[in-house]
Amino acid sequence: QFRMTTFSFLFLINDPFDKPPCRGCSSYLVEPYIKCAECGPSPFLLCLQCFTRGYEYKNHQSDHKYEIMTSDFPVLEPGWTAQEEMALLEAVMDCGFGNWQDVAYQMRTKTKEECEGHYMKNFINNPLFSSTLLSLRQMEDHLSRTADTAIPFKPTDDPPRPSFDSQLSRDMAGYMPARADFMEEFDNYAEWDLKDIDFVDDDSDILHALKVAVVDIYHSRLEERQRRKKIIRDHGLINLRKFQILERHYPKEVQDLYDVMRRFARVVGPIEHDKFIESHACAKVYERVKRIREDERKKRNMLCDILQYIHDAQLFINATVLALYTTTYYNTSLQRSAPPLNLTGLPGTEKLNEREKELCQVVRLVPGAYLEYKQALLNECRRQGGLRLAQARSLIKIDVNKTRKIYDFLIKEGYINKA
Numbered sequence: 464q465f466r467m468t469t470f471s472f473l474f475l476i477n478d479p480f481d482k483p484p485c486r487g488c489s490s491y492l493v494e495p496y497i498k499c500a501e502c503g504p505s506p507f508l509l510c511l512q513c514f515t516r517g518y519e520y521k522n523h524q525s526d527h528k529y530e531i532m533t534s535d536f537p538v539l540e541p542g543w544t545a546q547e548e549m550a551l552l553e554a555v556m557d558c559g560f561g562n563w564q565d566v567a568y569q570m571r572t573k574t575k576e577e578c579e580g581h582y583m584k585n586f587i588n589n590p591l592f593s594s595t596l597l598s599l600r601q602m603e604d605h606l607s608r609t610a611d612t613a614i615p616f617k618p619t620d621d622p623p624r625p626s627f628d629s630q631l632s633r634d635m636a637g638y639m640p641a642r643a644d645f646m647e648e649f650d651n652y653a654e655w656d657l658k659d660i661d662f663v664d665d666d667s668d669i670l671h672a673l674k675v676a677v678v679d680i681y682h683s684r685l686e687e688r689q690r691r692k693k694i695i696r697d698h699g700l701i702n703l704r705k706f707q708i709l710e711r712h713y714p715k716e717v718q719d720l721y722d723v724m725r726r727f728a729r730v731v732g733p734i735e736h737d738k739f740i741e742s743h744a745c746a747k748v749y750e751r752v753k754r755i756r757e758d759e760r761k762k763r764n765m766l767c768d769i770l771q772y773i774h775d776a777q778l779f780i781n782a783t784v785l786a787l788y789t790t791t792y793y794n795t796s797l798q799r800s801a802p803p804l805n806l807t808g809l810p811g812t813e814k815l816n817e818r819e820k821e822l823c824q825v826v827r828l829v830p831g832a833y834l835e836y837k838q839a840l841l842n843e844c845r846r847q848g849g850l851r852l853a854q855a856r857s858l859i860k861i862d863v864n865k866t867r868k869i870y871d872f873l874i875k876e877g878y879i880n881k882a
Contacts, residue, residue, distance in 0.1 A: 496531075547570070632646075645692075717741075844880065
């Protein structure tokens, strides 16, 4: 797209002839059209008709990723698409600054008030465009100083002097750096309107005024010629090949952004334009890094939660094992160290048989308490028709191990039966 002449690229954006033709049908492309995101380095462009037919050619396949190329998106404020921004700038250049009625007529889509308000807000009073090339006062001041000067270069520098019709000359759009001129100037036949004009004393006032008006028009066309030269020089577009090599050093997303926003380079200075592009690129990088940072933070929080859960579970297991070990050790120690209970002289001993006496001695339970517990369990067993260990433990509020031994003994002797 950028290998067209420099002037046609910067100032004929809305002209379909400044784009490469469709690779499928060779027709001139009209927005929106399709650009293959995988084929390169030269852009592979298709019109919508060829795209819908699934056109394939050499390495290009119909299932490649693609981009929809259009200028139907807002740039400076909602309600004004990029295509309308370009149309406004073209209309102001064609009709003149302040001639808003004709500007609106050429625009077709906006009123006189909308054109004037948008232009003043975004291109005159906007600090971002304080150095706009369309400011007439700055343009006139600059032209009065630099209209006839060549590109400044140091004595040791040798500006390129491409031969006529060479590849370098075509890349530089016919620009001759040593003369600060193009082989074919913009509006190259502007002088034809003056070649037959001659001011004589017997001209009428109307004829004299008409001739002066023609000269003024010619002067405005010369100013426009110089303005376009300045844009070419300021943005470093004289040596197009060198400019393209420099652009390739940027990441792909920055190159794509440059490609989309290049048409707006003429309304700001080169430094402001580069800052504008880099700020958008940095914003995209910031958003990507922010998402990565958020994902890493979520992963770290998840890992911390898992480690905390494992730590808590380990502490719980250790505490449980320690408690079981302590209880077992304590009960074992008691069983080993405590001697059998001596029942001699204790009330109720005479009511026990030998096996019951042996039980009371082992569990160290006095006969009176054993008989009371026995009677309570017997009564509950008769009432329920059976008895479970859990019910026995709820009736007898003593050590659970003693309760189990009493319960097992009564089951074994046949006093009670399991539920």
